[in-house]
Amino acid sequence: MMRQTKINLTVFVILLALLIGAPFLVDEVPLRLMTEMCYMALFAVSLNLLLGFAGMLSFGHSAYFGIGAYAAAIAFLHIEGIGLISGVLLGSFAALIAGAFFSLLLNRVGGTAFAMLTLAIMQICYSIALKWRNVTGGDDGLGGFDVPDLNIPLIGTIDMFESAHVYWFVLVIVSIMLFITWYLLKTPMGRSIVLLRESMSRAGFLGYQNTMTKFFLFTYTALLAGVAGSLFTVFQQFVSTGSADIFRSIDAILMTVIGGVGTFAGPILGAAAYIYLSDWLSDITARWQFFVGLLFIVLVMWYRGGIMGILTSVRLKISSGEKVKEAQGD
Amino acid sequence: MSEILKLYGVEHDFSGLQVLFGVNFHVLEGERHALIGPNGAGKTTVFNCITGELHPRKGQVLYKGNNIVGKRPFRIAREGMARSFQITNIFFNLTVRENLQSAILSRLNRRFNVLKWISRMDDVNDEADRMLELLGLREEAEMPAGLLSYGQQRALEIGLTVSLKPEMILLDEPTAGMSKEETHHAVDLIRSLTEGISMIIIEHDMDVIFDLADRITVLQYGEVICSDISSEVRVNDRVREAYLGEEGD
């Protein structure tokens, strides 16, 4: 298995180098697309913590994305002289609080009731965003604010008008949050979360207090979604109800399934693939979502492992093919 | 010897259908106690009332002197009472090792540790290795538990329960669905793993019962008809008539 780890590491390093070097390798339009892929990847990973790792389908996750987005926007708009990081922090924190609050309701239900309750919560948040025009701008959205530049001593200034700078900023924040999540999943806390999916009753009889686990899970995933939402605001310099609607939730579900439910990297690949696909297809036909829907059905029916599943089975075929060769060589 | 568990007047019904009519029995510290009775007598219901899955309508469950009625299962588990299930309830998608780790982590109160990877916790993994050895599952350590044979899964089921290092263990038909040989093997395993632990075992196999149990409680139609040492139960008329008589001895 050492060889596999070496391969993984090499691939990872190459990808990382490409990601960092992207602004020098691609034009502005693809770069903006990549920026979107970054924060949507974070959003999808947070959804997958619920769906793939804890076994809970949530339709309401876009509520936290929206809360993060709006809170950051409102901060940039109304708080004089607020810094970039502070704005993002505020947005993320607002989502975290919301997550903790709603977890009180969500803690007691599971399965379909849970999914429906998340839907209800999302719809309520969406309605608030739509109706509270004074604060959120209603269906006009919230714009007209400047996202402040960020001065980093010894490195330079992150200029919000430079696509490359925005991209790097988003990439760094997303990478940090993804690393923390990746690390977390290998700790006992990560195991507690997975046990929710495996057997809540067995976990309980082993001494696990599932309500506490769920509280942590709901709060943490809301935080991640909120960070993604705040980065959305930084990138778009504009926020509207589209950040908190059902379509955004469904997009995250699509990305997760395309990439591979229950794997860490799946939603990241899925986000990249989905955004690239939708960008490319939407140039070809206005009805591109029809094909995405078909693809989705095909994946759910026959390729439930998504892209990660396909990659894994390819890798297995290669390595078993090699084992056969080795055996034959003897 | 003191009583570690005592049921006192435990009654329970399901939506009006009475299943337990005032169950009384006790388990002494360190003893192996069998709970037997025909199907539908209410044995698993008694277990569920003890472990907190159900809250009996009336009566008390005294564990180490304290009434635990109303407590949630995880609390009771943390107080040293562990149970296994009649229908295998392991973590099928996790590997055998991961299954055991989960139990050990819980016992060590590390459930919410966010700083250290499980793979880096040597004490947990060493203990898991030892348990794998005892269960005879060392070869299958990295296999998903769902791929084990039935007998192996039952062994893991017991392994999970024992990994909590409980003071009291409740085994619900551990040999269900096993062949004679598998049963023999399982009983040896149970015996070796539960040295000194107070036990209640629900069983149908009479050989197992008389082999393992110090005292037996016989349940019929939700009532205790006899609760005594094995040799006495064997010759009790009511018991023979109600239960053993059906099997012909």
Next chain:
Amino acid sequence: MEISFVVILITIFHGLVYAMLLYLVASGLTLVFGMMGVLNLAHAFFYMLGAYIGYSILLHTGNFWVALIMAPIVVGAVGVLVERYLLRYLHPFGHIYELLLTIGLQLVILEGVKWYWGTEPLMASPPPILQASISILGAPYPVYRLFILFFSVVLILVLSWVMFKTRLGMVVRAAVDNPDMVSALGVNTPLVFAGVFGLGTALAALAGVIAAPLLGIAPGMADAIGFDAFVVVVTGGLGSLLGAIVAALLIGELQAFGVMFFPRFCLVLMFIVMAVVLSIRPQGLFGDRE
């Protein structure tokens, strides 16, 4: 606005009409859930499909009644195929995948409809006989709405009679309650499953055809009634037809009065109701604790 008795009465009628439509959509949804444990997220999109297909049939035949009969049959057939070839295959893999499939179906149906019929709203009018208005306590009330009310009530009574008074209905109810047991008793459960799913989608399509002249035909129509239908199903209790009718009446009237008197909060109100019910009694008003 003067809140006279007549206005209240009219609003109550509006609520009843909407409640009937909701029930037609929700009943299929709740039956399927009770039987298969699957919440068909695409259910409201079959409603939409029914409306659009009904429109095309109307266009070709010029006859509303033909459309009323044919559209549900077509959509019901689609439903049977979906259950037979897609959902059934996924059943061993768990509810999550069944739910995910229905999300995919949503997209496919929505975009398919937009592709074939375009994104502009379509005009549907009631058949000539039903285009008049009658007077209720001096206020004009469209006959068509009364027709919806009447037709739905008759349909519900017929369905209830079949469900509760015939052997077929008993088999279906038993299958909804305990599919394994029913299968062990020798009933062809796959057939029942496919049939009930098809019936559910057919009912939704029927609701779509009837609702079209009232609510219009547009790509957004699925979401519009879909959310309310979910609220009805969840509030009433997943799997409970009785719960569905009670909840439909509740939600229908809430919607009618909400639109009339509290337009700003209307949208949120439904969801607050659902959130409250789910938090206090997750199985709904009449549901079984699963």
